[in-house]
Structure formats: C-alpha cells, structure tokens
Amino acid sequence: MQLTPRIGGRPASADLWTDVLSPYDGSAVARVPALSATHVAEAVAAAAATLARADFPRQRRAEVLEAAAVLLTERTEEFAVTIARESGTPIRYARAETTRAAKATRAAAVECRRMFSDAIDDTAGVGFVLHRPIGVVAALTPSHGPLEFVARQVAPAIAAGCPLVLKPAEATPVSAIRFVDLLVEAGLPADWISVVTGRGADAGHALVAHPVPALIAFAGGAEVGREIRERAPDARVLIDPDMKAALILEPDAELDRVIEALKKGAFRATGRVLVHRSVYDRSVERLCEAICELQVGDPLDAATMVGPLISPADADAVEEEIAAARRNGAEVTGGKRRGPSLLAPAVIEGPPGDVRGPVVTATPYADLDEAVALAGSGTAAGIFTSGLATAVRAARELRFDTVLINDVPCAPPDRRPTGVREMTAEKNVMVMP
Template sequence: MQIPARIGGRAVSADEWIEVLSPYDGAPVARVPALGADHVAEAVAAAAAALERGDFPQHRRAEVLERAAELLAERTEEFAVTIAREAGKPIRDARGEAARCVDTLRFSAVEARKLGGEVIPMDASASGAGRLGFALRHPIGVVAAISPFNFPLNLVAHKLGPAIAAGCPVVLKPAELTPVSAMRLVDLLVEAGLPADWISVVTGTGADAGMPLVAHPGPALVTFTGSVAVGRRIQDTAPRKRVLLELGSNAPVIVEPDADLDRVISAVRLGGFSYSGQSCISTQRVLVSHEIYEKLLDGLRAAVATLVVGDPLAEGTEVGPLISGAAAERVESWLAAARAAGADVTGGVRRGTLLTPAVVADPPRHLDVYRQEVFGPVITVTPYADLDEAIALANDSDFGLQAGIFTADIGAALRAARELAFGGVLINQVPTFRADQQPYGGLRDAGNTREGPAYAVNEMTELRFVTVSA
C-alpha cells in the first residue's frame, strides 16, 4: 500500500519510496515517499501562507480538535492495529496509546477554548497609573515537529494538538520507521475540519527531510522527541529558533525497606518491560535497600520470567520486538559486556528482533546498561545502604526525566520529592507513568521543555504586551 505525503493540502509522491516493515516479522506495512529539501521548502511555504491567511479562529480550532477526538474514539481499534503492525507494540499497549491520544486531543481542545492572556496591574507603579495594561498570547509562527518511532500516534498528537490550539500551522516529519500512524492522524484531523493546508507531512529520513526542516529559516519553533545526539544537533543547527527537546532517560526507582514488595514487583514488571522498554521513562535502574535486596531480586526474576514474548498482534503478548535488528543487537551487546564485567544477568536471549526480558544484578556503574539509556527490555537492580545513598545514586545520571520511590514513610517520600533532581518524582509508582495533561519533561540530557497541552501551548505562543492610555 502506497501512502502519499501531504504538502499544502495536496498529495505528494516521489521517485523513491521508503518501505515500512513490521519489526516483528519484516512483513510490509506500507510505502511512503522519500522526500527531501525541496519538498520541505514547499511545505514550509504552504504553512507560512496558511498562517498569513489568518482565517482559523480559536473556536474553530477547538471544534476541529473536539471532532478529531470523537472520530478517533470511534476508530481506536483501527489505529491500534496500525501501531502494532508498524511499531511492533503489543496490541493491548497499542490500544492504550490510541485511547490516550483521544485524551491528548481533548486536552488540546480545552486549551484552544481558553487561550487568552493576562491583565497587568499598571496602577501598581506610579509610572503606570491611569493606564490599562494586558498581555495577549499570539501564535509563535510555523512549527516544525519531528516525532519518534516509539509512540507513533500519541507523541505526534502531543505536537499537533497544542500547535493547532495555539494557532500555529505545522510541518510534521514523522519517524521514518513508523510514519503511518502519524499520516492517518493528520488525515483524521483534516476530516474533522482542519484546513487542508494547515499541516504538511514530509516523510523521509532524518538527513534528507528532518535536518533540512530544522535548518529552514521559515519555522519559528522546532519540537523534537528522540535521542540526545540528534537533539543537540538540532540545537546547534537552529540557534535562533525556539527548540523544544524531549530526549532520553535511564529512569531510577528507589525501593525502601518498608515498601510493599508485591506492589513493587508488579509495577516494575510492567514499567521495565512494556513495549520492550522502548520508552523514555521505562524503568531501568531499580535501587533497592540492602535489607530487602535479595528478596526483591528473586521476586523480580521470577516475575519477569513469566512475561509473554512474541507476536505484537497476539492478545496475550506482553513484550514484542525491538524496533529493528540493529536495536536488538545493540542491547544484546550491552548485556554481553555486563556479563563480561562480572554482572549476574538473567534473560537477554535474542531471536531476531525479539529479546527475552533481562535482569542485571548489581552491575558495575560504568556499564552502558546502567549509565546509558538502554531502550530495551532490561532492568538493573542495585543495592544501597540508606536513603542518602539511594538519592545520590539516582541523581548520578546525565538524565533527569522521571524518578520513582516506593515507601510507606511520608517523610522519606517528601524528601525524595525535594532532593531527586528530575522533572517528575512519582511516589509509590514506577517512573514509567505519564498522564497526558501533566507537565512532562526533564533536566540535563533529558530535555529542556514540558509537554502536556497546557504547557506546550505556552511554548508555542508569545506574549504581546498592550497598554492603553486614557
């Protein structure tokens, strides 16, 4: 099935096409055009023209987003199957992503309805007395959106929904491995009433389409979710643009001696291995009080061994494939390095793109499986002496997206909330939880922004101060 790209409201093909294949068995999913810099320039020009036209007011933007949410709610199974096929996400998780996307669109519609400004108390100073002052929010301009493979529907919605709410036309470059969900979401938005030239989709590689989009002078803002290396390159390429980055993590969870171990095991079993660990907030570093370390390690190993690995379209599958053979080989090599360094590794057997879930006991701190973002079905389990050491271990990371702590002690929980240097601290939860309305984002190499429609809309608008003198 060939799916054309969309530029300025018209279907676009190309001389060369990208084959979208199932990461599970290599079956063809679709073909999309391999576009380049000329197509990017055309798409940016179309978006700029749509912005200049200025005929898409707030109430209509809200109505489009509300209608799109309704349409998606009616078609969640169709979208879930697409996600499972192109991304290898187990169908149960894919359904969850589609349902979350409905929420993201609804939250974006709310922001479109209430987008406003603020009154400035001019009489608060003698120089302002007798004047009326207020600040209005205006769209920042054309938005360049670059989305990742791992949430090919909902993370696209986290860029498109707020941009539409803010009044910003978009040029979208979806992940080349998983573009189909994004393209169908754009089709659905147009069906819901979005002006056809308001969003262009340029399919292609990062080098041929993504970086030309970043470098083009037209977009005022770039929003990117993906790897640290690419994010930093985008910052360097677009120093005069507002650049919003949501990058990586090696998310820690602290387990105190008074924690409910059954609850911890159940939560880590899900948070460390759902979608084969291919989430920015996948639970990776399990930091455990030495008092309960052996007991929890045994419990985690037993629980992880029960995970069902296989076909993402099978109802019982809990862990599907990694996105590519190269990704699976990389994780396998990191586990081999851990074994060579003396770490006790259970699991981690590769068959093509499938990798059995792995538990790495007390690895040396310099290993990639501990320090880097694995983005695979791997957790490490590390003992600590006291809460001081646990917080220090958690914070000893280049990343700072989300962290968790399990404890019955409210004092310990509040201390963790104060001292864990992360964008989010989750108490009695693994750090893998995300609500689509929360201010989601991190520190250090985890990124520089907060997503969630209310927060993204603020990033995609500018305050314009107005004062009126009598």
C-alpha cells in the same frame, strides 16, 4: 497499501517509495513516499502561505482539537493496531498510547481556550496579553510512541495557531499520517499540516536547516536535540525528552505489589531499579523469577508484554550492551535473543545504567540519600514505601519531572501540553484611563 501524505493540502508525489515493515515479522504495513529536500521546501512554503492567510481563528482551532480527540477515542482500536504493527508496541500498551494521545489533543484544546484570556492588573490602567503565533513550526518525532509524540507536538501547534511541517520517524510514519487525516476530518484545513516522510538524512536534515520555521519541536534524545540546536541556531527549539525513569524500593515496601508493578511497566521505560540493601537479594531474586513469566512476541497478541525493538540493528545494540555488562562482571538474568528484533527482558545487577530495550539495572543502596543520587535525573521516577514522610521527602529531592508513589513509571507523564504558550509570541497591551 500505499499511503500518501499531504503537502500543502495536496497528495505528495515522489519517484521513490519505501516500505514500512513490521519489526516483529517483517510483514508490510504500508508504502510511503521517500521525500526529499525539495518536498521539504514545498511544505515550508505552503505552511508560510497558510500562516499569512490568518483565517483559522482560535475558537475554531479549539473546536477542531476537541472533535479530533472524540474521533481518536472512538477509533482507539484502529489506531492501536496501527501502532502495534508499525512499532512493535504490544497491543495493550498501544491502546493506552492512543488514549494518552487523545488526552493530549483534548488538553491542547483546553489550553487554546484558556491561554488567550490573560489579563494585566495595573494601578495605572487595565490591559491584556496579546498572543500571536510564533510562526511556522517544524516537528520531528521518534519511532517509539509514534502516535503519542505526534499528538504532543501537533496539537499544541494547532492550539497556538502555527501551521507546521511534520517529519515522523522513517520507521513509523503510518500513525502520523493517519492522525493528520483524522484532524482534517475533524475540520482542520487540509493545508495546515504537511507531512514529509523519508529518511532523516534527507527530509529531516533539510527541515531542520530550513531558515523559515521559527520553532522546531523535537521529541527524542538529548544528543539529537543538541545537534538540532547547532543546525538551527536562529530557531527556538522545544524538546520533549525521551522517557528516562528510575524506581526506588524501600525496605518497608510491599514486595508482591512491587513485583506485579514491575512486570507491567519496568521493561518498557524504567531503566534503573534501586533496592535497599536490606531487601536487595530477596527482591532481585523475585524480579528475576518474574521476568520469566512475561510473554515475549507478537505485539498483536493480547497476552504479549514485551514486543520487538524497532529493528534488528537496535536489538544487536542492546544485545551488545548486555554482553558488555557480562564482560565487566555483572550478573545478568535473561536477555536471550528470540528473533531478529526480539529480546527477552533482562536484569543486570550492577551500577545503575540506561540500557535501551527491555532491560533494567538493579543496584543496592544504603539510604535514601544514596538512592536519590543513584537515580540521577529524568522524566519520571517512582518510589515504593509505606512511609508518608519518606514518600514526601523523595518527591522533594528526586530530580525528575514527575514522581510516582507506589507505582512504576512506564509511560511519558501527563503534563500541560508542551509548547502551546511557547509557540506564541506575547505582547502586553495597556489601556490607560
């Protein structure tokens, strides 16, 4: 199936096309154009022209976002299948991702209506905050979460009134193209978003280096985020960070509940599992037994809990990290290669680490102070405990954006849409008596 993105509201044309392949079995998902720096320049120029028209008012933007959220909810299964096919995300999690994308889109609509009503209360007079779009936005999204991260970048830009150029990951552009098509169906002007598909070294680098975008919204790892800041020193850079999570297991936790939660979520996002020494042996033994029950394989099978990595190269890299842990004396359970991009889940007993793929490290700790230190920092953490005081203390001391009590972090946490206010320039306007 040939899938053509829009640039400036018109179908993009290219001499070269690339196949989007399923990471599970290598079957063709779609063909998309391999676009170049020339296409990026065309897309940015179209976005700048759209911004200059200033003909897409705030009320209408909110209505479009709300309509898109409704359409996305109605088409959850259709989008979930697309996510599963192009990224290898098991269908059960792909459905949840689609729901979160719809929620992010709806939240951006709410923020769009709310943010422009800021008032200034001053004894000398009355005033308000005038918001205007910061300018053209460049958005770059990763191969994991191919719909959710796109929605989290695109919806806030629409709410803020910023036309944008979207560069989805080379391996997973289909969800992005279809989401933009859905937005146009919901009433978004067709030239408001241009999608440039292709290699990061071609379209991605050209987009980051282009002088026109006032803001670059990037979802992914901190290292790439630093590179973007170096390549675009004059642009504002917003980073929606990769999921980095940890879990603390206190001795008073209900172990059966912990194991069930770990089976459902730990091998998707929770890299560090920290277990109190008094219950470490028994807990890790149960966890190692539990991973044998997880079905690994076809992401479209409703029973699958662990799907493939995005490519054989990624599976090779994770396999090497597991082998390195073994060479360093760590006890490793699981991690067997099941296919070109498939790895069985693994538990590495040793120092806490952030191994990619379906891998967790299990580390003992002596007290909560040590657990908090070993957890590090990141996007989400969880703690299992029956003690309210312990839970509250952990919530205060853990250096994570979100802390879950008696649950496992397994998806990006819900929060205010990243970038809506950041994508506007504010000006205080005072009216004197």
